[in-house]
Structures are given as C-alpha cells and as structure tokens.
Amino acid sequence: MRQELRTALWILGAMCLIVLLGTIGYVLIESWSVLDSLYMTVTTIFTVGFGEIHPLSTGGRVFTVILIFLGVGTILYGIGALVEWVVEGQLSGVFRRRVVKRQVEALEGHYIICGYGRVGEAVARQLAAHKAKFVVIDNDPDSLLQAENDGCLSVRGDASSDEVLEAAGVRKAKGLISAVGSDAGNIFVVLSARVLNPGLMIVARAGSDDAVSKLQRAGADQVVSPYGIGGKRMATLMLKPLVSDYLEVVTGGGELAFVVEEFELQGDCCMIGHSIGALEVRRRTGATILAVRRAATGAFDTNPVPDTVLNPGDRIIAIGTPGEIAGLEQMIGAPRTDRAPAREATGLEAPGPA
8 A cells, every 4th residue: 555655646746746847847938928838738638628828939839749649758757657556556455365265264273363452362373373273354455455454364244144254264263262342242153153153162352250150151162351360460460479480481481381281082092001100201202291181071080190091081181291192292293003012112011000
C-alpha cells in the first residue's frame, strides 16, 4: 500500500509540474496572460479537442508538441499504474484465498484459534514455537492482516458460525482455542464446535468467574482466565520469587528451557510391562517422569515410585530439555519384543518379581 501511495503522489506531482511548466512556457513564448496560458496547457495535456485560443508561433507549436508528449505520457502511465494496482490487488487476493483454502483443506490433526487478539496472538506464537499446525479464525480485517503478516493460515468470518468452522477444518482438527473478545462469543463458539466435533479438545478463555461454569457446561474441556492467571503469577512473584523463577525456567521462559511433555504408551511400546526403575529413563535420556495417568482408571499417580509398572494406554508426563525429551520420545517409539533381551541389546531389563 505504501508503494502504491508513493506512486500516486509521484504521478500527481509530475502532472502539477507539467501544468506549471506549460503555463510558464506559454507566458514566455507567446506573451499570453497567465489564465490563457493555464487554459491552453490544460486543454493540451488532456487532449479535449478545443481549438487554440490565440494563433501559435513556430516556437509555440514546438513547445505544444513537447507538452503533449509529456502530459499524455504521464497520464497514460498513471492510468496504467492504477489499472495494475486494481487488477493485481484483486487477482492476488483471489489467488491467495485459493491457496490458503487448499492449505487448510489439507490439514488434519491441527488446532484452530478463534480470535486473534492479544490472547490469540500469544497462543499462536506458542503453537508456532512447538511447530504445531494451526488455523486462525477472525472477522476483523486488521486482525486477519496481522495474522497473515505473522505467517498464519487464516479464515475470515464469525467463529461461532458452523460454515466458518467447517472451512477451518473443525471436523479434522485436534483442538480448538476459543479466545474471542467476549464471554458470550466464546460460549457460542464452544457450543458450535462441540456439536460439529464431539471429540474435539476445546480450551476457552473466560473473562469473568461467572463464565467459567457456563463455558464448561457448553462443552469446553478446559477454561482459562487470563486475568486470574496473571493475578496468581504476580502474587507468586511477590511472595515466592524463587518458586516463580523456577517455574519460569521449567516452562521455557528462562535461559535454560525445560519442556513438560506427555506421551501415550501404545500396545507395541517397548516400555510396556517394565517398571520405571528397570527402564532407567533418567540415566538413558536425562528426562524425568513426573506422573503417570492410568488408562484403566484415569487416576493420576503424581509421584510414581521406581517399582511402578507401565501398562498399555497409560500416559506419562515427563520433564527435560528439548534434547532429553526427544530422547525419551525415541525410546517410547522403539517397538516392544515378545521376550526380554539382554541389556547390551536394548538397555532394558525385565522387571523382577514383585
């Protein structure tokens, strides 16, 4: 837009300069009045077809020819630039929308961010940092422009509309974050998304305490109050600064970034049937298992002992640096064997008798 504006100002300035030079030229060459010279210059530049107001001398005719070339050339250049700006803008917008539509349709297991305000933008940065696929929905042109400038796939429209959610691929999405500006808007978004995809993970923003229960009843799996979290964080900074610094480190805000990650143990995972102590996760990967969620009961074991045996479908929560978590992920992805091989082969030992 700035480039087009500079071009338009340049063309306008050139036209004003030509009119000024033409007026001065006729005054000096033909000794006409300023008004007659201005009139002759304008009719010559815009080729309106009026006759000469006074007979022209040879010098006046040569000057008129030069003025025609300069004026008509500048006008044609301006018209061409205007047409190019309009056509290119329309075509680029159409092509861009088509490209984005195809990219969104190809997504699967992605996340949807409803609302690209301060909260939505912060969520997008975190998802991008984790290299997660996501789509932004917003009906504000400025917010969409900001999302596009940030490199986000975006869909324009009301996030509570079924059609807009469908366009964002809600049926194939893994999760949805509702962060529109009002609690009522978030409730409608959650209701619409839950109907379209009953298995969707939904996290919603609540602006007030009263909205928390309503959003949960509407179908949100988790409800977050940014103001409540901010207040708790500020109080922790004041009352327990060391704890706050530690949390800053383990959540990635400090110099040494730790990652808290969750993994599900599938049926062919080599860790199934072994105890945490026998696996020696910390020695082998550097990561630490913080908790285990049992698939059978859904209960959390927040401080698993080394004798804890892992079963199919269990989820483990671990903490470590990105490299340590990557090592744990590689360890979890190793296939399970029917018999317990020697330590030299796999580094695993079969759990001893209870």
